Structure formats: structure tokens, C-alpha cells
Amino acid sequence: MFDTPFNIKYNSNVKRKIEKMRFFSIVLFIFTICIAGCAQTSERLIIASTTSIEASGLYEVLNPPFEKRFACQIYVIAVGTGKALEIASNGDADLVFVHNREAEEKFIKEGYGVNRREVMCNDFVIIGPPDDPAGIKGMKDAKKALKKIADRKCSFVSRGDASGTYMREINLWKKAKVVPKGKWYLEVGQNMAATINIADQKRAYTLSDRATYLTLSSKVNLEILCEGDPELFNPYSVIAVNPAKFPNVNYLMAMSYIGWVTSQKGQKIIAEFGKDKFGQSLFVPLAIPKKLIR
Numbered sequence: 001m002f003d004t005p006f007n008i009k010y011n012s013n014v015k016r017k018i019e020k021m022r023f024f025s026i027v028l029f030i031f032t033i034c035i036a037g038c039a040q041t042s043e044r045l046i047i048a049s050t051t052s053i054e055a056s057g058l059y060e061v062l063n064p065p066f067e068k069r070f071a072c073q074i075y076v077i078a079v080g081t082g083k084a085l086e087i088a089s090n091g092d093a094d095l096v097f098v099h100n101r102e103a104e105e106k107f108i109k110e111g112y113g114v115n116r117r118e119v120m121c122n123d124f125v126i127i128g129p130p131d132d133p134a135g136i137k138g139m140k141d142a143k144k145a146l147k148k149i150a151d152r153k154c155s156f157v158s159r160g161d162a163s164g165t166y167m168r169e170i171n172l173w174k175k176a177k178v179v180p181k182g183k184w185y186l187e188v189g190q191n192m193a194a195t196i197n198i199a200d201q202k203r204a205y206t207l208s209d210r211a212t213y214l215t216l217s218s219k220v221n222l223e224i225l226c227e228g229d230p231e232l233f234n235p236y237s238v239i240a241v242n243p244a245k246f247p248n249v250n251y252l253m254a255m256s257y258i259g260w261v262t263s264q265k266g267q268k269i270i271a272e273f274g275k276d277k278f279g280q281s282l283f284v285p286l287a288i289p290k291k292l293i294r
Contacts, residue, residue, distance in 0.1 A: 042071055042072070042073060043070060043071060043072035043073070043250065043253050044072065044073050044074075044075065044250065044253075045072050045073070045074045045075070045094050045095065045250055045253045045254065045257060046074075046075045046077065046092070046093045046094045046095070046250075047074060047075070047076045047077065047093065047094070047095045047096070047097055047257075048077045048079070048083075048084035048085070048087040048088045048092075048093035048095070048096045048097075048098075049076050049077065049078050049079075049084055049096070049097040049098070050078070050079075050080065050081045050084060050097065050098050050099055050163065050164055050236070051078045051079060051080065051163070051191040051192055051193070051212075052099070052165070052192055052209045052211055052212050053078075053097060053211075053236065054076055054078035055078070055191070055192060055193050055211075055212050055215060056211040056212060056215050056273075056274075056282050056283075057215070057273075058211075058270070058273055058282070058283065059074075059076055061269055061273060062261065062266065062269050062270065062273075063076075065260075065265070065269075066256075066257060066260045066266075069260075070253065070256055072253055072256075074257075077093060078191075079191075080159070080161045080162050080163030080164070080165075080166070080191070081098040081099055081100045081103060081162070081163050081164035081167070082100070082103060082161070082162020082163060082164075082167070083161075083162055083163075084096050084097075084098050085098060085103055085104075085107050085112075086162075088107070088112060088113065088239075088241050089107065089110075089112045091241065091245070091246035091248065091249060093241060093249075094240070094241055094249045094250040094251070094253060094254040095238060095239065095240055095241060095254040095257055095258070096113065096238070096239045096241070097119070097236065097237075097238050098164060098236065098237065098239075099164040099209075099234055099235060099236045099237070100163075100164035100167050100168075101235065101237075102167070103164070103167065104116060104237055104239060107239065108239065111242055111244075111245055112241065112242055112245060113239035113240065113241060113242055114239070114240050114241075114242045114243075115239065115240045115255065115258060116237050116238070116239040117237060117238055117239075117258055117262050117287060118235055118236070118237050118286045118287065119236050119237060119238055119261050119262060119270070119285070119286060119287055120235070120236050120267075120270050120283040120284060120285050120286050120287075121233065121234055121235040121236060121283065121284050121286055122209060122210045122211050122234050122282060122283050122284060123209075123210050123227065123228075123232045123233055123234050124142075124165065124168055124207055124208065124209055124210070124232040124234050125207075125208060125209075125210050125213060125224045125225075125226065125227045125232065126142060126145055126146070126205060126206075126207055126224075126225055126226035126227070127196070127199070127205065127206060127207075127208055127213055127222045127223060127224055127225060128154075128199075128204065128205035128206070128222060128223065128225050129203040129204070129205075129221065129222060129223075130221065130222075130223050132223075132225055133152065133154050134148045134149045134152050134154040134205065135148060135152075136148050136149065136205075136225050136226050137223075137225045137226075138225075138226075139225070139226045140226070140227070140228040140229050141226075141229055142172050142226055142229040142231050142232055143172055143175045143176040143229075143231070144176070145225070145226040146172055146173060146176045146178060147176045147177075147178055149205050150176075150178045150180060150184075150185075153182065153183075153184040154184060154204070154205060155184050155186070155199075155202050155203065155204035155205065156180065156184060156185050156186070156204055156205045156206065157186050157188060157195055157198050157199040157202060157204045157205070157206045158180070158185065158186065158187045158188070158195075158206070158207075159187075159188065159189070159190060159191070159192065159195050160187025160188055160189045160190075161189050161190070161191075163191075163192070164234075165192060165207060165208070165209060168207065168232075168234070169207045172207070172231060175231070186198075186202070186204070192208055192209065192212040193212060193215075193216060195208070196208055196212065196213065196216050196220060196222065197216070197220065199220075199222060200220035200221060200222050205225075206222075209234055210224075210227075210234075210282070211274070211282040211283060214274070214278050214280075214282060215282075235286060236283070238257070238258050238261060238262075240254040240255055240258060241254065261287070262287035262288065263287075264288065264293060266287075267285040267287055267288055267293050268285075268293050270283050270284075270285045271284070271285050271290075271293050
């Protein structure tokens with residue numbers, strides 16, 4: 001059979017189509033290999049965290065530089081401190097970022113955590129309605145402020161969970177020699193933001209970390225009425241989950257993250273966070289001296 005002009009044109013078209021298909025097949029193959037390679041080399045870090053850090057928005061500026069540098073995807077499980085430590089105690093997180101010293105020490109003593117480092121702090125504040133029916137405005141003694149609230153049976157909303165905030169609240173009630181109960185005292189079992197919103201709706205008092213309150217302050221009609229008590233100091237720490245107890249945790253990445261948040265760059269991000277919006281930092285760095293943060 002000999003080639004006619006039609007056959008020649010047809011064969012040329014077929015050849016071009018075949019060559020094009022081969023080209024796209026090669027490109028697709030290379031792309032697939034690249035994706036597979038990325039999937040194999042990509043790291044993952046799971047942080048069990050207190051809600052106050054996540055609610056403040058700090059992770060949104062603190063985590064991306066780490067993820068880029070270490071080719072790592074961070075997943076934050078934001079719950080109360082007690083729940084965060086429970087999750088880590090089951091080996092379901094690589095790192096905890098929490099704020100309850102007593103619970104943290106117990107977590108380490110029982111062998112679940114290692115290499116605890118203090119990262120930052122802020123403070124707790126007692127907030128309430130502007131008309132302040134309990135008359136605690138300007139008080140610096142948190143125990144006396146809570147006792148006045150209880151004596152006058154003014155509405156108080158408590159988180160009522162295993163959070164670091166709730167644990168601090170309970171400790172303050174004990175020191176005030178008050179057992180909070182009755183219609184005036186409401187335990188809601190909610191995170192800090194939800195608790196503040198409920199307190200706002202009920203024109204009630206509550207204990208909050210400063211960062212969460214400031215984040216929501218423009219949306220609620222509540223004011224800081226008691227602050228400055230050393231009892232309200234609120235430090236945050238990171239703890240790696242113990243790889244000897246849970247071999248599958250990403251211990252190396254957890255330690256890299258601990259190094260990041262306690263480094264000059266990490267501490268500078270923390271020191272500057274909130275200044276533009278609130279005129280003050282939401283957290284104060286603790287890992288290195290202030291003069292070294294630049």
C-alpha cells in the first residue's frame with residue numbers, strides 16, 4: 001500500500017497526537033513523583049493547646065514561619081489545659097502548650113512529658129458589667145474581690161471545665177474561703193470566649209485571661225474590674241510528649257518547635273503580638289531576657 005497525500009497527513013497527525021500524549025504522560029509522571037516525594041518528606045506536628053492561645057490569634061503569626069522553615073504542617077487541638085494534657089497522655093499529640101503549673105508538673109512526674117520550657121505569660125483579670133454591682137472596681141486583691149461578689153450574690157459565670165483558668169478560679173475561691181454555689185454561680189462548661197459572651201449576656205462577672213478578654217473587648221459590654229494581684233500571674237509552657245512512652249510521637253519536631261518559640265525570633269513575635277491592635281502585647285516573653293529580644 002502506498003501513501004496518498006491523505007495518508008501522509010493522517011499519519012503526521014497521529015504521530016503528533018502520540019508525541020503530545022507521551023509528553024503529557026511524562027509530565028504527569030514527574031508531577032506524581034514530586035507530589036509523592038513531598039508527601040514522604042512533609043512533617044506533621046500535633047499541638048494540644050489551651051484555647052486562650054488559639055483564640056487570641058497568636059498561632060496565626062507564630063506557626064507559619066516554623067512550618068515554612070521545617071516543611072512541617074502544624075495541627076492545633078485547642079481545648080482546656082486539662083483536656084490538652086489528657087489528649088497528650090493518650091499519645092495523641094506531640095506537644096502541649098498549656099498554662100497550669102501544677103497540672104504540668106504532674107504530667108511530667110507521671111512520665112508523659114519531657115523538656116518543659118516556659119514560653120510567655122500574661123495575667124488573669126476579673127471582668128464584669130460597667131455598673132459593677134459588687135463594687136470591686138479598682139481592687140487588686142482577687143480573693144477579696146471574689147468574696148464581695150459571693151457575699152452580695154452577684155452573678156458569676158465560671159468555665160466549669162478542666163481548663164487552667166477554671167483551676168485558678170477554684171484555687172482563688174478556696175483562698176477566699178468561699179464555696180461558690182447557688183443561683184448566682186453558673187458553671188457553663190465552655191471555653192473562655194463562650195464564657196465571656198455568656199457573662200456579657202447575663203451582666204455577670206467572670207475570671208478571664210487578659211488576651212482573650214482584649215480580643216473580645218470590642219464585642220462585649222464588660223470591663224476589667226480587678227487586676228494586678230500576683231495571684232493572677234499566668235505563665236504558659238510547652239512540653240514535649242515523652243517518646244519513651246509513645247514511640248510514634250514526632251519528638252524531633254516537637255523539640256524543634258520548643259526551640260523555635262523560645263528563640264529570639266519566636267520571642268520577638270510573641271513580644272510584638274497585639275501591640276498594633278490593642279496598644280499592648282497580649283503575652284510577655286519569658287524564655288529569654290527582654291534586652292535580648294530585638
